[in-house]
Amino acid sequence: VIFEFIKTFFGMTLNLIISFSPFSNVSLQCFMNSILQCLSNTHDLRDYCLRNTHRTDLNNNSRAKAALMEEFAKLTQTLWTSASSEAISPSDFKMQIQKYAPRFVGYNQQDAQEFLRFLLDGLHNEVNRVTVKPRSLMEDFEHLSDDEKGKRMWNKYLESEDSKVVDLFVGQLKSTLTCSECGFCSTVFDPFWDLSLPIAKTSGEVSLIDCLRLFTKEDVLDGNERPTCHRCKTRRKCTKKFTIQKFPKILVLHLKRFSECRVRTSKLSTFVNFPLKELDLREFASDNSVNAVYNLYAVSNHTGTSLGGHYTAYCRNPCTGEWYTYNDSRVSPMSSSQVRSSDAYVLFYESVSTFFFLHHESSKEDDSNITAERVTTNIFLFSDQQSLFFLLWKVIEVVSCIISLQLEQIGK
Numbered sequence: 325v326i327f328e329f330i331k332t333f334f335g336m337t338l339n340l341i342i343s344f345s346p347f348s349n350v351s352l353q354c355f356m357n358s359i360l361q362c363l364s365n366t367h368d369l370r371d372y373c374l375r376n377t378h379r380t381d382l383n384n385n386s387r388a389k390a391a392l393m394e395e396f397a398k399l400t401q402t403l404w405t406s407a408s409s410e411a412i413s414p415s416d417f418k419m420q421i422q423k424y425a426p427r428f429v430g431y432n433q434q435d436a437q438e439f440l441r442f443l444l445d446g447l448h449n450e451v452n453r454v455t456v457k458p459r460s461l462m463e464d465f466e467h468l469s470d471d472e473k474g475k476r477m478w479n480k481y482l483e484s485e486d487s488k489v490v491d492l493f494v495g496q497l498k499s500t501l502t503c504s505e506c507g508f509c510s511t512v513f514d515p516f517w518d519l520s521l522p523i524a525k526t527s528g529e530v531s532l533i534d535c536l537r538l539f540t541k542e543d544v545l546d547g548n549e550r551p552t553c554h555r556c557k558t559r560r561k562c563t564k565k566f567t568i569q570k571f572p573k574i575l576v577l578h579l580k581r582f583s584e585c586r587v588r589t590s591k592l593s594t595f596v597n598f599p600l601k602e603l604d605l606r607e608f609a610s611d612n613s614v615n616a617v618y619n620l621y622a623v624s625n626h627t628g629t630s631l632g633g634h635y636t637a638y639c640r641n642p643c644t645g646e647w648y649t650y651n652d653s654r655v656s657p658m659s660s661s662q663v664r665s666s667d668a669y670v671l672f673y674e675s676v677s678t679f680f681f682l683h684h685e686s687s688k689e690d691d692s693n694i695t696a697e698r699v700t701t702n703i704f705l706f707s708d709q710q711s712l713f714f715l716l717w718k719v720i721e722v723v724s725c726i727i728s729l730q731l732e733q734i735g736k
């Protein structure tokens with residue numbers, strides 16, 4: 325017990341110097357910086373990289389020989405373990421991005437959300453647990469209940485796309501088509517990696533819930549858009565409505581600020597009011613009895629116009645809960661009251677129930693790595709707070725945690 329104690333204390337002291345590092349602006353464009361900071365503050369993805377769990381999932385059949393994931397993990401590790409003031413130059417990561425997605429390199433005016441999709445897709449492909457994808461057979465799920473159909477479709481998706489990235493970011497959307505003639509309902513289930521929400525055009529502010537309501541609003545498909553009704557066996561005017569069938573652990577909400585006009589894109593700078601805590605999405609669920617509450621942990625911001633602008637990120641440290649502004653090579657603490665702005669472009673929400681679930685799950689694991697990591701986790705707290713009281717409090721917390729773990733061991 326005493327040995328463990330000393331070991332942990334030593335680890336703690338070492339970790340005193342640890343804090344977060346911003347990127348140096350030498351090699352990455354601001355839209356990449358912004359997205360990478362949001363991802364590196366994604367609690368579960370960060371731990372996946374810090375624990376090197378990705379290595380067991382690396383799939384060597386992938387076309388890039390899994391170098392993108394490796395560089396992403398290295399970058400995350402560097403971000404969370406290097407000295408506080410130094411900026412990191414992620415040149416190796418950039419080289420992999422260049423190989424994987426050459427179109428993202430060289431132009432600063434890129435879309436952060438597009439980059440996010442591309443990056444997540446790239447990472448997913450390299451750690452996909454499925455190495456041989458099954459041939460897709462058209463199965464008939466029409467006779468099943470909607471819930472059962474949704475489940476089958478989800479399992480079918482997992483048969484070919486199954487990774488840590490999918491575990492975290494992918495949800496399932498249900499679209500229901502209703503025939504205006506005979507009332508027949510047909511349902512389609514699709515996986516989603518994020519939701520692109522339209523912004524209502526008003527002079528004042530709108531709420532995030534308004535955007536979600538607009539996204540899920542019943543839509544009329546008429547004229548050339550009329551789909552074929554299975555019962556009428558002909559094309560009919562139908563209504564279409566989206567509901568969320570399966571909520572992801574991490575919900576990425578993309579505010580559609582850029583609209584394609586005939587000549588050029590334009591940007592909406594409407595202030596979208598979004599909650600930092602307890603975003604309740606139950607009204608958008610296919611099944612209203614599910615629990616769908618989310619807390620915000622990162623925002624990718626875009627300032628400027630559609631012709632020229634700059635990306636920054638606001639992220640909540642997963643350990644301390646404090647907010648920080650990441651602006652290329654600079655990082656500074658900020659008040660949570662400043663997080664909401666009309667620059668918010670991509671919002672990262674974490675499911676509240678997931679957090680408790682994960683916490684519970686990880687506390688069941690029984691190895692010293694976890695203990696060490698918890699200590700690391702606590703260290704971040706006072707390297708930022710720099711308050712003696714806070715430090716003492718944290719030490720007491722860590723010590724009691726270690727003692728309880730040791731007692732548990734002895735108990736066994």
Ligand SMILES: [Zn+2]
Nearest residue numbers: 503506553556
């Ligand atoms: Zn019909």
